[in-house]
Amino acid sequence: MTLKSRQEYLDGIRSLNTELYACGKRVPDLWEHECVRPAMNAIGLVYELSEKADPDCFFTTHSPFIDGKVNRFLHIHQTRDDLRQRFRLSRFMVHRHGACIGARCVSTGALNSLFSTTFDIDSEMGTNYHGRFIDYVKYVQANDLAVSGAMMDVKGDRSRSPHQQADPDLYLHVVEKRDDGIIVRGAKASISGAAISHEIVVLPCTAMSAEDEAYAVSFAVPSDTRGVIHVAEAPAPNMRRLVGQEMDYGNAEYGVHGSTHVIFDDVFIPWERVFMCGEYGFAGELVARFANLQRLNTTGCKTGHRDLLMGAAAVIAEYNGAGTARHIREKLTDLYFESEKSFGCGLAAIYTGEKTRAGCFMPDPLYINIAKLQAVNAIWQGNYTVSDIAGGLVCTPPTADDLQHEKIGTLLDKYLKGREEVPTEHRIRMLRLVEYLTGQGSVVPIESTHGAGSPQAQKIVIQQSLMEKLDRFKKDAKIMAGIKED
Amino acid sequence: MTLKSRQEYLDGIRSLNTELYACGKRVPDLWEHECVRPAMNAIGLVYELSEKADPDCFFTTHSPFIDGKVNRFLHIHQTRDDLRQRFRLSRFMVHRHGACIGARCVSTGALNSLFSTTFDIDSEMGTNYHGRFIDYVKYVQANDLAVSGAMMDVKGDRSRSPHQQADPDLYLHVVEKRDDGIIVRGAKASISGAAISHEIVVLPCTAMSAEDEAYAVSFAVPSDTRGVIHVAEAPAPNMRRLVGQEMDYGNAEYGVHGSTHVIFDDVFIPWERVFMCGEYGFAGELVARFANLQRLNTTGCKTGHRDLLMGAAAVIAEYNGAGTARHIREKLTDLYFESEKSFGCGLAAIYTGEKTRAGCFMPDPLYINIAKLQAVNAIWQGNYTVSDIAGGLVCTPPTADDLQHEKIGTLLDKYLKGREEVPTEHRIRMLRLVEYLTGQGSVVPIESTHGAGSPQAQKIVIQQSLMEKLDRFKKDAKIMAGIKED
């Protein structure tokens, strides 16, 4: 019932039989792979911080399900303040890791959305998913497991619904129901931390109709289950780790996103881990709840990214001798205005959020979608602004190998110096961080745009909200204009 | 101890000896003036709605000072939820009046900022303003008075502080201290509702140094006190009211802002109505508190304006036969996104607001300034978007006189028809409302920009907030980049 230590987490993940491929090769030991270790390190950091004394109940809190201390990422939100603490935690953690902790972060969305939706399914359909799911919550809480969430299917032709695809496997579905469980087939795309978590919670990714019944399936599965195959992402900055040195990476310790495509090649799931199976009418609401919680996490997380971005910009401006330039301060203020608008709307979503019938708190759909869309806008504005501030050298610093070279090392140290008192190495390290943070060296821009749902997804929610209110707005306008309709 | 009725308010104001000039003439009866009556009507509406049964305590609440029901506009905020109700009330009221209720609205800022600051002055300086001010609060609450707030001085040369002005009267100041009170001289610019309120609370408008001591003065004064001279604003839409008919005004019933320049021509204030006199060190904080509360009110109010604006746009699009055009729906969605970002940050300011030492709640300075600045951005975007949607006719509809003309009336009715089933008059009325709301026929754009402080004022607060955090952001960035100093 105690929390895991960092070392316990790392040892545990290494001891699994996870089937992970990276750049065309099976990865025998996750910790030894240059493009996996940093992602494990970030999760290790969460364990490390949570394990410490935490008097403010920031990293941990009390769970009524196990009547004991749990990591906040595994918590079912009992109060509005639970949502707020979780939101702050997303922002805080990025200040420390600057990357992604999806193997823990996503559990918030997966667990709370299923907690409330299994309750609703049972209430309406007379099923018994909710009790089963509570058992699962107790299991992961008691063992302090890293739980990832897999929602996004590979989706094939986006103009077609699941059952309309040419290949029926392009959305994950049940291919066989047995007495002891189900067999599922399909693939989930770009799942954060799936290969370095203990458990993966799988959910459908879209609202469904009766014809999609086989696709309305949700379950939990250990990440190293037979038939579960992970293929690692391979963005350019990861490839750099195969040929360079620590100094070249921008964020050497944590700076890998760590998502995998997860293929379910006829995987068996026992009934006690199945939380939805055919109740297609609930898929839409389950997806919406998961998405809204993930958008809350992402809003916090991206604010943390922009905090780092503004910090890096201010440092490199100083190193360049432009630390007091007024236009730089104003550009940062503009960015901060955009950034805090997003975080502020996240707070508003919590403040106006509501308790579900099952008892857990959810953020308000309108404000959390506004917050997430604004988060993406601000990330891109930030990338532009900070690239602008940092200067052209941000994409052409020499490598550590260059700097250590017998002949050119000294010359580069001499010529790439900024302000006299700043070591050239410091300047180059900060440039590499800017390169990393602005997406020249990370997946941040894309992940910001699409993680937790593409911008269009948020726009749809926002538009729906407007459509609901527009009749009232119109009525008010007519009264104002003195128009009297029979 | 009961609330005033609408009629009591109207009769009361008419019976005062308020010295108001409009277009170069003394106004003998406020209610009879075309450019004053609509503003009184809006305040009357507040009285009317508050007087009714109000089970949700939306318009009214319980005041501990008089141990009885008070109008929310006169309330000292006891809880966070008081702030939230007040914020919602600003938005709600605009749906009904579409104009300005400054003669009540501003009392929130004036009363709460003085409540907390008089407490602080007394604590530090050993003065006795706070008790005196509580007596005043009891007086206005018990009598349900309309209280306006006058902060903005005329300011003369903006590059100079109060005592540096060529004419010492360009900021309001104490010209004589007597046993029974003080004599003040100066002028406050563009004060919402000052001439149609019972009382005016006067505050300084900027932070001050020792040399500005005579300018650090705050007091309350009945609006018809001898020496208090009001000069009405005269925007073009008001002038239309002197020559046209009800149908031409867009918002005939309420659509006048109603601000006046208030000149204090050596006015006597008895000591029991003086709440600051020379304590220049507290002027800055008093201004900040007043401003933040006014920015909260304004954020709510401007959201209400944009709600009306979106409603009017949707109606006129329908009247034009373009109600189902997809680009119109998308433009309105974009506007809504901008609008709710502002309101959301207002909610965030309340959610993260704090209790002062004196016991009243204040919104968070960062988020309320972000909210207000975004409110202005969204108003201008809204004016553009809705002018775009409504069509060019918005600035060229014929007048009521044209429509009633023997010969051209019939022709105009025929030719200015939109969709078959919509009366031409309805279409023209809605166009007039758009004209009014987008500022072609109102002071909204300017008042949005500058009411409760100019955009630059908000940017300064936002920038200060960033400056406070930037060192931490920078430190995080250095750690991330692997930079070890010393």
Place this chain on the structure above:
Amino acid sequence: MTLKSRQEYLDGIRSLNTELYACGKRVPDLWEHECVRPAMNAIGLVYELSEKADPDCFFTTHSPFIDGKVNRFLHIHQTRDDLRQRFRLSRFMVHRHGACIGARCVSTGALNSLFSTTFDIDSEMGTNYHGRFIDYVKYVQANDLAVSGAMMDVKGDRSRSPHQQADPDLYLHVVEKRDDGIIVRGAKASISGAAISHEIVVLPCTAMSAEDEAYAVSFAVPSDTRGVIHVAEAPAPNMRRLVGQEMDYGNAEYGVHGSTHVIFDDVFIPWERVFMCGEYGFAGELVARFANLQRLNTTGCKTGHRDLLMGAAAVIAEYNGAGTARHIREKLTDLYFESEKSFGCGLAAIYTGEKTRAGCFMPDPLYINIAKLQAVNAIWQGNYTVSDIAGGLVCTPPTADDLQHEKIGTLLDKYLKGREEVPTEHRIRMLRLVEYLTGQGSVVPIESTHGAGSPQAQKIVIQQSLMEKLDRFKKDAKIMAGIKED
């Protein structure tokens, strides 16, 4: 064959029998009406400047049709440089009048679009419009007439084409063909300068199909022809002119737009003035040419407006004592960037424009539509920026009557002073100009948005242009990605 003088123009217009209604009353003498005279004054200014020695051929040029000097507004563009001079002229004139010279400006679009399209119709249909139209060009050039252009129909239900309207008259059409001419019925909306021009050239306003044949009609008609009925616009700032003094108007001398709704109540047009009658297949191209030329004029004109706007902002900032504030300079620079992007694209449209088969030059459709859309964006940004800079007083200055009042006049002069050395009256005049220019006191914002076509109209052209190129862009992309298709 000589150019008209200002006085000849004014006397000539006054002597016509134009049937103009304003605010429900027939206007007996145009020059005597407060809301008509300023518009005539602006046209008078064009005559005045053109009449003077003009060695650079800026206002006038040589017409091959009459082999003599003509005003540029009546010119058929013989060279690319003719387009450029005309474009510059639009911008230049606004610096002088700050309002609208539609009664001359629009002739450029009307004459050049009909010159080229009548040629094309004759070439394809064997008709004889072109020679007839050249005779008309000679007539207006030789007599130096003010020619307005009327394209926009009132349009009724916008979701329906002309022949689908419930009332067939909602687009202007031929109701009878006779031996000596045609009878037309319908109404054109918001026609700039129609009542103060000598001649109105009428064109259809949309592409048409065979069923709309009766609507495909173009002709010229003297503005005081029997059955032609004008109804004046009545925006709020015009109404101010009925009650105020010169100082209150912002732009007293010229600041009235002067558009009218023009009703054609069964008007007879002789065949020699008919330039299209039933050739529906050419309506679309005629509209496009007229629109593109008008967008060129408008792009130039709105740049002139923004020049004035920046000037006014800089002056009022100085008057306020904020003339050296860096943020003001930067805001003006941002506005200038947006403004010149529009003018620059107008220049690009001329540079890449082409000669029609008939021999006159036309601007490039893509760039002129980009220029006009950007012009509108920049106008709204300008209104916001300059309202921001000018300060809240821009919507609350006292009237001339206030300033002349025995008692409050002195007080207002004292208290509304800005920098010591600037007379209060100067400051108030400049505030009124800002009020006028930002649309609080003019129709500029709306007219900017919709004059010469609504933003959506420009977006359509831009989108079409992209669609034409997209296949090539896609092909390039595939080659780049190494994709080999069959």
Place this chain on the structure above:
Amino acid sequence: MTLKSRQEYLDGIRSLNTELYACGKRVPDLWEHECVRPAMNAIGLVYELSEKADPDCFFTTHSPFIDGKVNRFLHIHQTRDDLRQRFRLSRFMVHRHGACIGARCVSTGALNSLFSTTFDIDSEMGTNYHGRFIDYVKYVQANDLAVSGAMMDVKGDRSRSPHQQADPDLYLHVVEKRDDGIIVRGAKASISGAAISHEIVVLPCTAMSAEDEAYAVSFAVPSDTRGVIHVAEAPAPNMRRLVGQEMDYGNAEYGVHGSTHVIFDDVFIPWERVFMCGEYGFAGELVARFANLQRLNTTGCKTGHRDLLMGAAAVIAEYNGAGTARHIREKLTDLYFESEKSFGCGLAAIYTGEKTRAGCFMPDPLYINIAKLQAVNAIWQGNYTVSDIAGGLVCTPPTADDLQHEKIGTLLDKYLKGREEVPTEHRIRMLRLVEYLTGQGSVVPIESTHGAGSPQAQKIVIQQSLMEKLDRFKKDAKIMAGIKED
């Protein structure tokens, strides 16, 4: 006197003794290095296309200096149309290479700016640089050499001018003057194509005062001269080329920028190659001319990039099954609007450009700076928009090694399929191109921002232009407002 072939260029560069380091190692054969060959390939393409029959004189033209055919990149602009052809060529070439041809492109700026400035120096100072420079022009034209231009110094502390730096070598300067020539020391940062050109033309990078005299130096030098040391950039996408396969690179054939830091370690320059030596008063104008020409090139080039970007977005949308989504078409239209505003202002800069005293044409400073700043804005908007359209998979596609793997290859081919008829490989290739173009896999965003001058540099020019006009704008405004100053 004939143009070089692609093979002659490649063989020639390989045969030089260029001292290039990449990732800490001397590069023995440029063509064999994975991160150099693509850049040579792009230059090779220019030679290949120019060599072909070119009847339109697009790639080549006639030079009066050698009285023969020259590549446009080496041309001294004799006419306005030369500027236009050069501008179009920048855009066109990017459609083919999608990367950078700096080893040829920059020669336009270097040669034309020195051509005009050497003329001006001689005129004023009585020197003889111009004739010497014409000899150099003849030499490079006659031999069809690739000429890069090196302006940007490493600059050290940006708050200090050249002579104020702690290390005097942080701007390139003359350390010794000899009878036969000069010795120079310093370093130029991020010079496009320097290592793969035959010649480097060096210019100062800022306006200078008398104390900076030694820094006011310009010359030409073969790229493999003793003491000239090149250090290659090493952005993440280049590193990928050291570990992956062709399919992984997005733009395998050309997609490397190819800039180097160029260190001048006491390099001897003979007098016949020195074009400025101490004439500090001309440094500012030389820099401005070079910058304006480079901004013209960049404006064209970035428009070409956005053309590719829109093409790639449209293809990937089709592959995803979203090819007909209306919001995608509208987003692309918005991007196109921003893109063509930049190109249009480039055209305006040519149209309003002027001939220098020396006889070569230069673009207008205002419009070319507006064009370049808008180019950067549009690039970032494009990156956001196209990342949005392409979907989250853009940062997580599997590698070629993954796709060829015995077990997971088939699974990935199955699961990463989009529309049925599109091979999975095509979809992944297009995603890699989007990754490359949006800067996840290239230096485009940063290079767009800073190449040819940082945004702030353009803002300064724009602001200066406004300041020159503002007095006139202000005067007009005063006249309009009826203000009469003595």
